[in-house]
Amino acid sequence: MDILRADAVVVGSGWAGSILSKELREAGLSVIMLERGPDRSTAVEGAYPDSIDELRGAIRHRLYQDLSQTTVTIRNRMDQRALPYRSLGAFLPGEGVGGAGLHWSGVHFRVAPDDLALRSNVIARYGRKFVPEGMHLQDYGVTYEELEPFFDKAEKVFGTSGEPYRINGKIVGKGNVFSPSRSDAFPLPALKDVYTAYLFRGAAERVGYHPYSLPAANASGPYTNPYGAQMGPCNFCGYCSGYDCYMYSKASPNVNIQPALRQDAGFRLISRAHVLRVDLDSAKKHARGVTYLDLDTQREVKVEAALVILGAFQFHNVHLMLLSGIGRPYDAAKNEGVVGRNFVYQTITTSHAWMPQDRFTNQFIGTGGGGVAIDDFNSMNFDHGPHGFIGGSPVWVNQAGVKPIAASSFGGGKDAPRWGKGFKRAFADTYRHAFAIDAHGSNMAYRDAYLDLDPTWKDAYGQPLLRMTYDWHDNDIRMNRYVVSRIEPIMKELGATKYELGMLQPGQSFDTRVYKTTHLGGGAVMGDDPTTSALNRYLQSWDVPNVFVIGSNAFPQGMGYNPTGMVAALAYWAAHQIRTTYLKAPGPLVPS
Amino acid sequence: MGGLEGWRQAIAAETDGPYTPRFFTPEEWRFIEAACECLFPRDEVGPGARDLAVPRFIDRQMDTPWGRGALWYMMAPFEAGPPNLGYQLPLAPRDLYRTGIAGAERYCVKAHGKSFADLDTDTQVAVLTSFEKNPIDLDEGLPASLFFEQLLANTLEGAFSDPLYGGNRHLEGWVMLGFPGARADFMDWVDQYGPAYPLGSVAINGETAKGA
Amino acid sequence: MRRLAFPCVLTLMFAGIAHAEPVPSAALIEEGRYLARAADCSACHSVEGKAAYTGGVPFDLPIGRLYSPNITPDPQHGIGRYTEQQFARAVREGVRADGASLYPAMPYPSYARMSDHEMQALYAWFHYSVTPSSEVPPASTMRWPLSMRWPMTVWRWMFAPKPMQARQMSERSFDDPDVARGAYLVEGPGHCGACHTPRAITLQEKALTARDGPAYLAGGDAVDGWIPPSLRQENRTGLGRWGEDDIVSFLRSGRAQTGSAFGGMTNAILHGTQYLTDHDLHAIARYLRTLPPARQPDLKWIYDARTAVALRKGDVSARGARLYVDNCAACHRTDGRGYPPVFPPLAGNPVVMSEKPDSLIKLLHTGATLPAMQTAPSAFTMPSFAKRLSEREIADVVSFVRDVWGNGAVDAGKMVPKE
Secondary structure: OEEEEEEEEEEOOOHHHHHHHHHHHHOOOOEEEEOOOOOOOHHHHOOOOOOOOOHHHHHOOOOEOOOOOOOEEEEOOOOOOOEEOOOOOOOOOEOOOOOHHHHOOOEOOOOOHHHHOHHHHHHHHHOHHHOOOOEOOOOOOOOHHHHHHHHHHHHHHHOOEOOOOEEOOEEOOOOOOOOOOEOOOOOEOOOOOOHHHHHHHHHHHHOOOOOEEOOEOEOOOOEEOOOOOEEOOOOOEOOOOOOOOOOOOEOOHHHHOHHHHHOOOOEEEEOOEEEEEEEEOOOOOOEEEEEEEEOOOOEEEEEEEEEEEEOOOHHHHHHHHHHHOOOOEOEOOOOEOOEOOOEEOOEEEEEEEEOOOOOEOOOOOEOOOOOEEEOOOOOOOOOOOOOOOOOOOOEEEOOOOOOHHHHHOOOOOOOOOOOOOOHHHHHHHHOOOEEEEEEEEOEOOEOOOEEEEEEEEEOOOOOEEEEEEOOOOHHHHHHHHHHHHOOHHHHHHOOOOEEEOOOOOOOOOOOOOOOOOOOOEEOOOEOOOOOOOOEOOOOEEOOOOOEEEOOHHHOOOEOOOOOHHHHHHHHHHHHHHHHHHHOOOOOOOOOO | OOHHHHHHHHHHHHHHOOOOOOOOOHHHHHHHHHHHHHHOOOEOOEOOOOOOOHHHHHHHHOOOOOOOOOOOOOOOOOOOOOHHHOOOOOOOHHHHHHHHHHHHHHHHHHHHOOOHHHOOHHHHHHHHHHHHHOOOEEEOOEEHHHHHHHHHHHHHHHHHOOHHHOOOHHHHHHHHHOOOEOOOOOOOOOOOOEOOOOOOOEOOOOOEOOOO | OHHHHHHHHHHHHHHOOOOOOOOOOHHHHHHHHHHHHHOOHHHHHOOOOOOOOOOOOEEEEOOEEEEOOOOOOOOOOOOOOOOHHHHHHHHHHOEOOOOOEOOOOOOHHHHOOOOHHHHHHHHHHHHHOOOOOOOOOOOOEEOOOOOOOHHHHHHHHHHOOOHHHHHHHHOOOOOOHHHHHHHHHHHOOOOOHHHHOOEOOOOOEOOOOHHHOOOOOOOOOOEOOEOOOOOOOOOOOOOOOOOHHHHHHHHHHOEEOOEEOOOHHHHHHHHHHHHOOHHHHHHHHHHHOOOOOOOOOOOOOOOOOHHHHHHHOOOOOOOOHHHHHHHOHHHHOOOOOOEOOOEOOOOOOHHHHOOOOHHHHHHHHHOEEEOOEOOEOOOEEEOOOOOOOOHHHHHHHHHHHHHOOOOOOOOOOOOOOOO
16 A cells, blocks of 8 residues: 655645645645545636536536535434435535635634523523523633634635724724624725615614624735735626636635645645545554545555644544544434534525616626625524524625526526416516525534434445434524514515515425535534533544544534634634644643 | 637537437437427517527536436435435436436326327426426336426526527527626626616627627 | 755766866855846746756747757756856857857857856756756757858857957946846846847847847847837836836736736746845846836826726727627726736736737737746636637727727727738
């Protein structure tokens, strides 16, 4: 077997893997990065105008995971047989250099500080009985103040556009009144409002909410980041989610970090390298490196390394831990074990509005991360007492560029014909006048929502698929319905001729066929208690301390915000701890 | 004259001339043409599926990695389950079409004594409506509704994708909607609130919509 | 260490020449490496995908096709047998070790002003640090009589300065030592005039230094279809509106607020100028800014906002305007100002206003990638439009950008398509 050696091996080339690689290189470690998909460079693959292709991009999934080689199985309940996720639907993991960080939209939040200690905050405010039976409500074990420098660093690397509210405790702008104080402004000013965002801003303000510009990793002007990587400005072309940005304005590992890494002789990227397992010693207390399959030669290759970083997509990280025997697998029947525990998602529903025929929303104009949002019903920003649920949702107009194939499946709305006579009229009359408002909310963790290995189906390499056991729960459905009901006053204020509110239905099951969001989380969560978390507060495995697992897998519950900003901050936070503490004395950073 | 002109002429000739399907048999082709037109008929709003060469688009899609099922997880065992857990048949899209058309034709002959293409428009609509709404089993466990949804999705793709893939002939699908296509630059328009976007559609290969 | 020892061993084994002299100091080799970059030896002697300095770069000259030779220290196929004196004579005087004359594609008239010490350093770098390679470039296909080397000797006698003369020319007095350094770099190792100074019918540069008159760096003849622009202070077609920092940024990274590199200049920056010190880059910029406009009257470029206003309204009635909006405006903006340094401006860009539109036409055909540089690691691609636009359309859109925003280039609207 071929053997490669490096100080550190990094699995995955998305944001988590790229940030850790850059940080470890700055610390002087030699780094091998493994990516199972193809190499991707925006200057090659993303060039104008070939990348402006809805069929090839969002519909045929150019940048997404190749399910033919490996997928997951899904069931709603523990007593069901899980079936393979054979074609992409509800969520879209990435593949190839950049990972999901290449095809994301660009919404770049920090965190609502209350969400980091949600369990403590809910109990302090509403009492222990407020937490329903079967809900695994947990704290992250880290505070906003500790993470703040790393949020700041990530924004500067991403070239994030936004409007601050408070800097060092002083109110400085018209940003989100619910957002915590910052140490610095955004590196770029907020993007312009598209028409529908402007309408939403005005209406939300008039009904007494607190609208703000979404923080967006879509550059509002030319920008050079601390790594020397350059971005062009977003021109609202609308090809963000599912595309590499030909304007180099949507932040991606490919545009913002990889250019610097690729010039660095101490860094080596190996693409088409499918990692099979982390190699552990017999006691399963120390990792020796990883073994991957070279997809071109079909030969197994060992990478020996003193430090192993799992920086793949959320559930791929959990899958690798389960396949390798890192940490104790979660057993839902006994409610014991931690790897696979607290698998979470988000609740997202879309409401629609239609403007009069002389008002053109021009939905094709858009940007993935931009828009206007309100946080009045997110996190702990409102009183949950009367409602009896935990969690919340930001609400926003995030017009990311509605293209015709995607729009055609919705056509003229729920009541309009889907095809045949009348379809075209309804669609043509509404396409340029419609728009959407999303409630993009939290999702709590439950005892019966988890990840483990599937007993039946295998991937192309003979390894068991990961199994998801997941369904919506009453708490989250009620949360979604409440928040969506709070959209109605905005709808009435907008000047829309018609609107439809989209919400989860009581008892509704999770449907794998229809896209919702790719914001999966948990499964290997961080925390202070090794019996309820797989990772300590520095994202270090409690059980195998030379393995760090970076990603949204660390979230104990699904938050209302988009996860990428939090993932990037946690990546820099973990990297900082590795650089300043771990490398001097490798071992557990927190005694277990 | 550069190679470009020859290339363009070749595309134009193929775009406007008769099309010989590469995947579908003549009988299947008749079904596809009729069913697409029924789903997306020519009317006062704009061209129909035939005008937009949607059937040609679908035929070409059959010979892509997607059509061959290479983008899907197709490993056994194949087991039935609740619809919300997604597609579970062993059929790649091209096989789904082959099976679905055969089943649909059998259904039409049995119920109406004719091939789908030979039915009058109202009956065609009735047949497709029953496929859409009812759990009729066409063949090999293929529910009619699943075949219907695939056909509808691909018809809409053919009407609205870049002409590069053989449909959306002369960008007329986009013109109908007022979608500008592959220009992908709205810096001047992002803050013009309310009016229609005035510029016509353009395709990846530079083709522009007539009169726009 | 291995890199140092390896060529020595080869030289000993294959050439049988015992190196009595000690291996030069690391500092001297480093100095040589810096000079090799300042002199951009790679631009003409390295091909992408092959080892450095193995030659094979084609030059299509009026006299035929010439391939640059392998200048690695390989004794058979490179210059491994050259002594330092022979090396210096080739670089500065255009005479090969066998006494034959080099073709004037080799800018020895410029290199002539490098000092003996610099020759020593350059020789040390090439001889002791470059990896030898047995790569054999394709044979040149020069047409008779110039396929014979002796007419080159006559050319050399007629047009090339002797090193002593050349050095004296560069030792003219400057008030500012930085300008003096810049003059030396530009006129000497940088050999900027090789492309940017027009050549006479007999192929010599019409001026070798600023002192030779206004032809110096006034814009050269096409090189591989690219037209090297004037580096003098013409307001519209030269560097008249480029500040010192713009020039420095351009030479360091290929990108500036005023324009981005493409064509032959990309490699000159990639292999050469990006490695120069800040001090040397500023010296070059200061010197270039002392060269007065060659062309009179020197009309000023004044931005004209009418086109931007029309395009923002959706008025694309001007010829080429719709093509511009469909193909170019995404990156270069309807106001022509681009998004520098990522996407360069077309408004007021000297390349756009150049007398000849050839570079623009070629750029639309071939596209271009601005590669990663050490201080600017991002690569950017302008796609080729050869499959998207016809010759007529290319002519229309090129005429458009040359005409609007105050560009008003001389022949705008008069271009004849090649169809």
